[in-house]
Amino acid sequence: MLTQREIISTLEMLRNEHLDVRTVTLGVNLLDCAGGGLPQVQRRVAERLLGVAGNLVPVCDRIGQKYGIPVVNKRIAVSPLAVVGAALAPEELVDLARTLDTVAREVRVDFIGGFSALVEKGLARGDRALIDAIPEALTVTSRVCASVNVASTRAGINMDAVLRMGRTVKRAAELTAERDGVACTKLCVFANIPEDIPFMAGAYLGIGEADAVINVGVSGPGVVKKAIDRALQADPAMDLGHLSELIKKTSYRVTRVGELIGREVAESLGIRFGVVDLSLAPTPNVGDSVGEIFQSLGLLAIGVPGTTAALALLNDAVKKGGAFASSRVGGLSGAFIPVSEDTNISEAARNGHLCLEKLEAITSVCSVGLDMVAIPGDTTAETISAIIADEMAIGVTNNKTTAARLIPVPGKKAGDQAFFGGLMGQSTIIPVNNGAGDNAFIRRGGLIPAPIHSLRN
Amino acid sequence: MSKAILSILGRDRPGIVAAVSRVLCEHNCNIENVSQTMLQTEFAGIFIVSMPSGTGAGDLQRALESQLLPLALTVLTKPCEPGEQSCPAKACEPFVITTRGPDRKGLVADISEVIARHGVNITNLQAMFKGGDDPGDNIMIYEVDVPQAADPQALAADLRARAEALRLDLILQHRNIFEALHRI
Numbered sequence: 001m002l003t004q005r006e007i008i009s010t011l012e013m014l015r016n017e018h019l020d021v022r023t024v025t026l027g028v029n030l031l032d033c034a035g036g037g038l039p040q041v042q043r044r045v046a047e048r049l050l051g052v053a054g055n056l057v058p059v060c061d062r063i064g065q066k067y068g069i070p071v072v073n074k075r076i077a078v079s080p081l082a083v084v085g086a087a088l089a090p091e092e093l094v095d096l097a098r099t100l101d102t103v104a105r106e107v108r109v110d111f112i113g114g115f116s117a118l119v120e121k122g123l124a125r126g127d128r129a130l131i132d133a134i135p136e137a138l139t140v141t142s143r144v145c146a147s148v149n150v151a152s153t154r155a156g157i158n159m160d161a162v163l164r165m166g167r168t169v170k171r172a173a174e175l176t177a178e179r180d181g182v183a184c185t186k187l188c189v190f191a192n193i194p195e196d197i198p199f200m201a202g203a204y205l206g207i208g209e210a211d212a213v214i215n216v217g218v219s220g221p222g223v224v225k226k227a228i229d230r231a232l233q234a235d236p237a238m239d240l241g242h243l244s245e246l247i248k249k250t251s252y253r254v255t256r257v258g259e260l261i262g263r264e265v266a267e268s269l270g271i272r273f274g275v276v277d278l279s280l281a282p283t284p285n286v287g288d289s290v291g292e293i294f295q296s297l298g299l300l301a302i303g304v305p306g307t308t309a310a311l312a313l314l315n316d317a318v319k320k321g322g323a324f325a326s327s328r329v330g331g332l333s334g335a336f337i338p339v340s341e342d343t344n345i346s347e348a349a350r351n352g353h354l355c356l357e358k359l360e361a362i363t364s365v366c367s368v369g370l371d372m373v374a375i376p377g378d379t380t381a382e383t384i385s386a387i388i389a390d391e392m393a394i395g396v397t398n399n400k401t402t403a404a405r406l407i408p409v410p411g412k413k414a415g416d417q418a419f420f421g422g423l424m425g426q427s428t429i430i431p432v433n434n435g436a437g438d439n440a441f442i443r444r445g446g447l448i449p450a451p452i453h454s455l456r457n
Numbered sequence: 458m459s460k461a462i463l464s465i466l467g468r469d470r471p472g473i474v475a476a477v478s479r480v481l482c483e484h485n486c487n488i489e490n491v492s493q494t495m496l497q498t499e500f501a502g503i504f505i506v507s508m509p510s511g512t513g514a515g516d517l518q519r520a521l522e523s524q525l526l527p528l529a530l531t532v533l534t535k536p537c538e539p540g541e542q543s544c545p546a547k548a549c550e551p552f553v554i555t556t557r558g559p560d561r562k563g564l565v566a567d568i569s570e571v572i573a574r575h576g577v578n579i580t581n582l583q584a585m586f587k588g589g590d591d592p593g594d595n596i597m598i599y600e601v602d603v604p605q606a607a608d609p610q611a612l613a614a615d616l617r618a619r620a621e622a623l624r625l626d627l628i629l630q631h632r633n634i635f636e637a638l639h640r641i
Contacts, residue, residue, distance in 0.1 A: 001581050002632070006639045007555055007598050011628065013638075066609070068630035256637040 014068060017226045018288040019254065021261050022219035022281045023073040024060050025198035027205035027274065028052050028212050030079040030114075038092040041085060042099045049076065049103045052212050052271075057108045059268045069257055071265075072219070072283075073423075076104065077203035078114035086126030090133040097137035097144045104143040110423075111186075113203035115146040118193070120155040121447070123164075131164055135171040138183035145201035151191035151392040153399045157448040162392065165189045166385025166442070169406055173377070177410035180418040184407040185340075185372060189388050191395030191402045196275050196330040202403060213274040215331060216262030218322075220254035221280040221290045224314075228296040243297065244317045251278070251321030259326045277331025278322030279368075280314075282342035284425040290335060291344030302337070302345055303354030311335055312365040332401055337362065338372040340407075340420055340427030350428035356387070357433070364394050369403035374418040374429045377410040383435040384408060386442045397451050458507050460489070460537035461514040463521065467530035469500035477504065480524050484517060485509045500530075505537055549602035551580070551632040552609070554616060556597045558625035559590040568597065568627075571619050575612045578602045600632065 013019035033044035053076050060071040078084075078100070085093050097115055104112040115137055117127040134146045148165055151157040169189075173181030188202045195206020198215040205213070227250040231238055238246075258276045266273035282290045294302040297310050315335045323329055337359065339345050348354040356373065363369050370391050375384075388404045395402030409418040414431035465477055474493065481488060486506040493502035508517065518534035525532050556568060565584060572579060580600045587594035603609055613629045620627035 002553065002598075002600065002635050004583055004585075004596075004598060006635050007553060008596070010630075010635055010638055011555060011557075014628075015626075065613070066631045067634040068628050069634060253638045257634065260633060260637040 013223050018222035018285060019257065020070045020072050020219050021216060021258050023075050023198050023217040024071050024262060024265050025075040025077050025203050025215045025217065026053050026056050026212065027077045027209055027215060029205055029209060030084045034084045034086065038088055038095060042096060045096065046099055046103050050107065053107045053109065055269060059265055063261055063264050063268065067261060069261060071261060074109045075200060075203060076109050076112045077205045078112065079205050079207065080116040080118060081114055082117035082127045082130035088129060090129045093130055093133035094137045094140060097141050100144050101141035111143050111145050111200040113145040113147065113200050114205060115144050116148065116204040118149045119161045120149050120152040120158055122158065123161055131168055134168050134187060135175050135183060138172055138186050139175040145186045145203065147188040147190055147193065147202045147204060149190040149193040151396050153192055153396050153454050154450055156450040157389065157392045157396055159389065159448055160445045162389050163385045163442060163445060165388055166381040169384050170381040170408060173408045173410055180409045180420060181407045182420050185405065185420050185424045187405065189404045191392040192400060194331055194401060197332055198277050199279065199281060199332060201405065210272060212271045214262055214266040214269065214271050215274040215277065216258045217277045217279060217281060217331065218254050218258035219281050221282050221293060222288045223254055224250050224280060225293045225296050228293065240313060244313055247314060247317035248321035251318040252325045255322040255325035275328045275330030276326040278319055278329055278333040279336055280318060281336050282338065283423060284341060284343050286343060289342050289344040290337065291342050291348060301348040301351065301353040303348045303358050307358065308362050308365055311362050311367060315366045332368045334366040334368045334401065336371060337367040340372040340374060340418065340425040341423060346425065346427040349430050356430055360390060363391060363402050364398060366400060368401060371403065371405050372424065372427065374407045374409050374427045375432050376413045376429055377408050379408045379432050379435055382439045382442050383432060386439050389442065458510065460505060460507050461517055461534055462537040463504045463517065463532060463534040465502040465525065465530055465532055467500055467528065469495055469498055473500055473530065474502065476524055476528060477521065480520050481506055484512055484520060486517065549604050552601050552603050552629055553632050553635065554599040554601060554627065554629050556620060556625040556627045557593065558595060558623065560586045560588045560595040564623060565597065567619055567623060571615050572599065572601060575607050576604055577607060577612065
């Protein structure tokens with residue numbers, strides 16, 4: 001018999017605290033679709049995706065309804081297209097992106113990730129073609145997401161690729177200038193990219209993965225915030241050790257929901273269940289914010305002194321609770337600080353509490369990166385590359401994933417508002433300090449070697 | 458060996474279970490299952506007991522009445538026939554229906570009518586009506602067994618339609634979600 005408290009608290013989480021499963025992402029292996037000309041690749045890719053993913057959305061909706069827990073986003077991640085389409089020219093890869101977009105629309109997923117290249121140690125012909133295709137591919141499609149891994153702890157940082165990505169980001173922004181550079185919201189540059197991320201824009205299916213797999217991204221910043229608020233109301237003197245314990249327990253609950261639903265979706269589709277990504281993913285809705293958690297913990301806003309320590313506590317507690325709740329953990333499993341996607345964080349940027357330097361600092365304690373950061377449109381490609389390089393260095397040296405999703409908003413300057421719409425949200429453009437001036441360092445290219453602690457064998 | 462089922466009702470006070478079980482012990486009855494609950498100030502208990510040969514439900518009823526009537530407790534004893542479960546575990550899926558909304562006459566009757574119409578058995582019902590329009594003050598929680606042959610979507614649609622007419626916020630969820638969230 002269930003207790004009244006168990007039932008009422010579940011309903012509270014659902015009705016008032018935005019408890020949901022943020023994404024069920026179906027990974028589909030397309031490696032055997034390679035070969036032949038573009039038409040053959042397009043046909044094989046479309047057939048494969050329609051065959052494997054045709055039932056994804058109805059099954060997620062049915063299972064979400066069964067448990068009364070919405071599966072907010074249904075997505076697809078495919079093998080890196082730089083491998084699948086290694087023989088194709090950039091304009092052909094743009095056409096392949098169109099095919100992905102059409103299929104995504106047909107099976108009603110909101111994003112399809114995997115327009116990706118893995119170039120941490122060097123750029124092959126197919127990688128260059130794919131990176132060249134990214135700006136246009138993200139302009140002519142609405143659901144395709146791109147990611148490029150330019151660094152790893154084992155390989156170091158490919159500075160040639162970093163330089164190229166600065167230009168790519170800049171070009172993607174220019175091509176979508178009338179929409180505030182929205183193409184850049186679908187492009188992530190990574191260090192140590194995991195092979196099983198369910199979240200966008202970084203999701204792709206790793207080379208070492210099976211034919212198909214279901215990965216789940218949980219959510220729950222609202223649930224964590226409300227739990228903290230309730231506990232502090234009952235005991236205003238509660239210390240951080242106890243708050244950490246509370247977050248851990250709450251994270252356990254949220255993760256169990258993701259595990260339950262992910263496993264059932266996988267079973268219904270006859271596909272292996274992969275991982276749960278333990279990340280508190282916010283949305284622009286009030287009450288569904290990671291930024292608000294910092295305020296509940298007692299900070300004026302995210303970005304003020306104390307933020308890095310608070311994030312370290314939060315992230316560690318989320319992982320500990322989540323790891324116990326799930327049998328297989330993977331993906332990013334770190335706090336997301338996506339500036340434009342979280343109304344509270346965006347507000348902190350507007351008020352000047354949160355600056356680029358602080359955002360970079362907190363990525364060292366496991367925010368996943370500089371995520372959805374709108375910067376002035378006149379930021380040069382080289383400066384963007386330099387910001388990316390700094391972020392990659394944090395990931396490589398700390399043996400963790402970091403990423404940069406920067407949007408140089410064309411025609412706008414620091415303090416202006418950028419509007420991306422929907423889940424991508426809106427944000428005040430934050431200044432890039434000391435960005436002007438020559439940067440010969442970035443132009444030197446080559447590889448920054450892997451750190452000494454990469455020699456682990 | 459035959460079985461009897463007895464129900465005890467009355468104002469709650471210390472010593473009720475002790476008094477009942479003492480009588481059962483004196484008659485060499487073995488208690489197989491007990492469930493007791495309290496609603497506000499009232500006690501209700503159900504006992505299933507196995508009786509030695511030669512003892513009948515009528516004997517127990519007389520003995521219990523003589524001991525419990527002075528305590529203002531009402532007793533009903535009847536023979537317990539072995540039978541089939543209303544819904545064998547394998548053939549059913551456990552769901553929970555929860556409603557919140559303004560109090561009014563006939564809420565339980567209206568909702569349970571829909572549940573019954575779909576051949577769904579209620580295994581546990583908790584309801585609390587403090588009256589008034591505050592949804593948090595008026596809650597019904599039905600734990601139900603939905604036969605696999607039944608159509609949960611049709612049940613959900615009918616329940617939602619009825620709830621809407623009653624201005625109730627209703628949600629139907631598989632029981633596993635509560636276990637996942639609250640139990641290890």
